[in-house]
Amino acid sequence: MSIPKIRYAITGYLEISVEGRATEKFINLAMHQGIPLWNIRHGAEYAVLNTDVDSFFDLRHLAKRSGCRLRIRRKAGLAFLVSRLNRRRGLVAGLLIFVATLYTLSSFVLFVSVEGNERLKAEHIRRLAADAGARPGVAKWRLNKDEVAHQLILAEPELAWVGVQIRGTRMVIEVKEKIKSPVAFEQPGHLVAAKDGLVDEVLVISGVARVAPGDTVSKGQVLIEGALRPQAEQGGTTVPQTVAVRARGEVWARVWYEGYGEAALLETERVPTGRHVAVWTLLVDGQPVLRVGRRQVPYLDYEQSAVRSAIFKGILPFPVELVTESNYEIERRKQRLTLKQAHELAAERARFLAEIQLPGGVAVENVAVTNQNPGREGFVGVRHVLETRENIAEDENPGGD
Amino acid sequence: MSGKGAGKWRQSLADLLELPREIVLNLPRLTVIGNLQCYLENHRGVIEYSSEKVRLSVNGGEVTISGSDLVIRYLGSEEVAIDGTINTVRYEF
Secondary structure, three states: OOOOHHHHHHHOEEEEEEEEOOHHHHHHHHHHHOOOEEEEEEOOOOEEEEEEHHHHHHHHHHHHHHOEEEEEEEEEOHHHHHHHHHOOHHHHHHHHHHHHHHHHHOOEOOEEEEEOOOOOOHHHHHHHHHHOOOOOOOEHHHOOHHHHHHHHHHHOOOEEEEEEEEEOOEEEEEEEEOOOOOOOOOOOEOEEEOOOEEEEEEEEEEOEEOOOOOOEEOOOOEEEEOEEOOOOOOOOOOOOOOEEOEOEEEEEEEEEEEEEEEEEOEEEEEEEEEEEEEEEEEEEOOEEEEEEOOOOOOOOOEEEEEEEEEEOEOOEOOOEEEEEEEEEEEEEEEEEOOHHHHHHHHHHHHHHHHHOOOOOOOOEEEEEEEEEOOOOOOEEEEEEEEEEEEEOEEEOOOOOO | OOOHHHHHHHHHHHHHHOOOHHHHHOOOEEEEEOOOEEEEEOEEEEEEEOOOEEEEEEOOEEEEEEEEEEEEEEEOOOEEEEEEEEEEEEEEO
């Protein structure tokens, strides 16, 4: 391929039409002279071809010799574009100024925002950052992020980690406060039962056990007493004093969680119909400013859900919120159940109620499901009991250890 | 070309020395890519061209390329490139 199309796209080329009887002769002459031609096609009346600008002059002569008429259809190429732009210098200058201004302005930090602070005030951190040299208006290239982070950690002892990020013109200071490890104070105290249960095993680390396997304990009962009674020395006359200590140990017991569920043979179901209306409220700084939507909900029975979204956060100094309340129409449908279905429904409700009482991570040892007389007509009752084995010892006054 | 006898001698010489035949015999070399592109080297001019038929003059005869939407992508003094949907390539020697 010896036509550098890219070169001609820059220096400029023409699309011309050739009309006449002997267009082939014209093309052959041009070809022999070494004039670059490309994209030659012949239509009904005339031929069209592309050639470069400098050769056009020679082509004119050839056309005369072969009896053809030339016409320029299109001028293309970067060179033509540049000459067009030259006539509109103002446009070009304005564009360049715009780009330069945008670039310059974006090289400064315009906003400083703080994230991740829970105990410390954002204003406080901002002031510390400003002391370290990071304030709105400072040039980005003169700012050392690591230096600022370092200064902040040194200045505020409550901070565990500081990260400084520059996103565009906004500087985000992410902080993580220190988590105070709770002081393990050695105040004397007993271990009491957190729940009712049947004691299975007692492990004492320090203190004296007050219950034995097989005992039934109730919530709050003292399981391990925080006292040490040193043994009397052999042959000693004085009774040694009991020392008050913090009770430590585990008491494993069987705990039962019970759930009771009922189902009626004539169940009322709440089904959403799909229709809903929405009400929008705009809150500025906590005050409702604008409310769009119906005042009254036109449905008999409905369920409401509200979505709050904070807009303009970080841009305006006061909080602006948009609250969308969606009211979904509910239809109450009566359904007749068979005895078996009602039974299943009641069992399901009982199971659910029992299982939500379970603390996390506890294995269920035994499950007992029994029917229970609900005590009223047209209802079915089911009792679901879960048995677990847990450590029910807890500190008398939590807050230590 | 000076007759069939001399042509044969030149052909044997080309084979012996493993020279490309089109240079020794001054014949056209045609490269066809699928039915999309055709590249002919060593031609002598364009006889006729339209979007259905392109006729090129070569040493010894003619080459006719017929098809549809034919465009002469490049025309140089030694080679020519034709784009389009090519149906037939015909040699007339």
